[in-house]
Amino acid sequence: MSAATTPARTGAGAAKPGGAGRTALRALQIVLLPILLIGLWWAASIASGVYYLPTPGEIAATFVEVWGSQRLADDVLPSVGRLFGGFALGTVGGVGLGIVLGLSSRIRAVLEPVLEFFRAIPPPVLVPLLMLFVGVNTTMKLAVIVSGCIWPILLNTIEGVRAVDPVLIDTCRCYGIRGRRWLTTLVLRSASPQIMAGMRQGLSIAIILMVISEMFASSSGLGYTIIQFQRTFAIPEMWSGILLLGLLGFLLSVLFGFAERKVLKWYNGVRAAARGE
Amino acid sequence: MLDVTGLQKIYPGQHGDVEALRDLTFHLGDGELACLVGPSGCGKTTLLKCIAGLMRPTSGSVELAGEQVTGPPRDMAVVFQEYGRSLFPWLRVRDNVELPLKEKRLSKARRRELSDEALDAVGLLKSAGAYPWQLSGGMQQRVAIARAIAYEPRVLLMDEPFAAVDAQTRADLEDLIRTLWKRFSMTVLFVTHDIDEAVYLGQRVLVMSSSPTIIQDDVAIDLPDERDQISTRGEHRFAELRTRIYAEIRNASQPQEAGKQQAAAAE
Structure with a gap:
């Protein structure tokens, strides 16, 4: 905020000295706890010898065998496709309706109590109902x-x-910015930090519901397959399915974080500037 | 160019209505640079919003080049006090300047030409690719000024644009406004609470009373056209004008303390 001659700050992401050492340290920080946990599990499963607790080695071998084959195309990819489809529809619907409700206090006053009611209904209880109305599809x-x-x-x-x-x-009013440009340049961009926060929460809910939607009366999909393994006491297979879900969630979270940093680059910059960095 | 006639604004309130502006009438000629000063809480921002077409007055009218202002007019640009909040943080400096031009449906080449000229005029052509938050406060306000100039307005309204920048930057920006006003031959209405700034910048100073507000005085600033931060402010005539306006504002703000507080609450 000093004199106008202050040079512009350089953009974020400038290379820091000692990059290679830092990267190695960070990689170690990331894998340290997983290695420890896998080691503990291994020791516990060997020591206990319980049938329901296979060793990580067995699970890994089963994982490749079970999911590396035809099941990837038959069960996993369609599930992931439905996950993306549902999440995309939820995003379009949520953002679209959110803009209407956010802009109009009148519509908000009418719809808000009803929305609060629907929000309170846990989605899994809708599954049998939806099966009756739209079928198992x-x-x-x-x-x-x-x-x-x-x-x-x-x-x-x-x-x-x-x-x-x-x-x-x-x-915007002074400069006659209205219509589409007003919506995209002003409203959507302004709200993008909150929208991204909502999408992050929505994504984890979508993963849970993807599995649940396949658990009832379904004949394919990730959730169906895991349930089948449980019912037939295919224990290492079941564990490998749980592992796959964990990995899927982790991967999606990483991808989302990447997209979020791109979209909210300006927001992080504003916040850093406000902190005086 | 700009005619304000019998302007009145009453804010309806829970504890009775608050009359922020009572009866304002003044005329700005084509190419004039006028400053508007008044005690704090006298309704400067209310007046500016009415002129800019952002707010409907309770009664009275604003006319720009003979046409009644009912919404933001095309020939008018506004520079707000809150520079940090009037620029789009997700757009680079050049995109901020060009955004209103896109809405004017100008060609890409013409937009580029106008933004180059405006950014060059405020000395920020080199920062065209930066984001506003990467710039200092004074530079951000320059971007807002460049955006206003590139819009090619006939009237430029400025609402206490330098209230939030430091003294040195402020002096630089004051000189910049004089330069731009001459170069782009616009009519400028500059609202400020700083009497020195008003006298230094304007050809004319309109003095507002405290709320409920009227135009208390209209002072012609008969200082030489070439102004200089050191020599102009050191002139005897500068001190005289400053003292005269200062005395009027002090007189204006004394008798109606209660009314002033009400207006301050309404703003």
Whole structure:
């Protein structure tokens, strides 16, 4: 905030000295605890000798055998596809409805009590109902995923839209910025930090509901397969399915974080500038 | 160019209505640079919002080049006090300047030409690719000024634009405004609470009373056209004008303390 001659700060992400050593240390920090936990499990499973607790070695071998084959195409990919489909629909619906509700206090006053009611219904109880109405098919599974993941996205979008800076709103009015450009440049970008926070929550809910939607009366999918393994006492196979779900969630979270950093680069910059970095 | 006639603004409130502006009438000629000063809480921002078409007055009218202002007019640009909040933090400096031009449906080449000229005029052409939050406060306000100039307005409104920058930057920006005003031959209405700034910048100073507000005085600033931060401010005439306006504002803010507090609460 000093004199106007202050040079512009360089962008974030400038290379720090000693990069290689830092990367190695960070990698060690990441793998240290997993290695420790796997070691503990190994020791426990050998020591106990319980049938339900196979060693990590067995699970790993089964993992490759079970999921490396036809099941990847038959069960895993369709599940992941439905997950993305449901999440995308939930995002479009949540952001779209959130913008309408965020902009209009009248519509908000009418819809909010009803929305609070629907939000309170746990999505899994909708599964039998949806099976009756739409049958056991992709539509039903998508509906279950959407019915859960839309809420955090919707509520966060409403908050974000309501928090658009009044000075920016006046600026847009003065310069005649309206319509589509107003929506995309002002409203959506302003609300993007909250929208991304909502999507992050929505994504984890979507993964849970993807599995649940396949547990009832289904004949394929990741959730169905794991349930089948449990019912047939295929214990290492069951564990490998749980492992696969964990890995899937982890991977999606990493990918989401990557996208989030791209979209919210400006937001992190503003916050860093406000902290005086 | 700009005619304000009998402007009145009453804010309805829970404890009775608050009359922020009572009866404001003034005229700005084409190409004039006028400053508007008044005690704090006198409704400067209310007046500016009414002129900018952002707020409807209770009664009275604002006319720009003979046309009644009912919404933000196309020929008017506004520079707000809160520079940090009036720029889009997700757009680079050049995109901030060009955004209103896109809405004007200008060609890409023409937009580029206008933004180059405006950024060059405020000395920020080199920072065109930076984000606003990477710049200092004074530089951010320069971007907001560049955006206003690139819009090619006939009237430029400025709402206490330098209230939040440090003294040295402020002096530089004051000189910048004089330079830009001459170069782009706009009509400028500059709102400030700083009497020295008003006298230094303006050809005319309109003095507002405390709330409920009227135009208390209209002072012609008969200082030489070439102004200099050191010599102009050292002139005897500068001191005289400053003293005159200062005395009027002090008189204006004394008798109606209660009204002033009400207006401050309403703002």
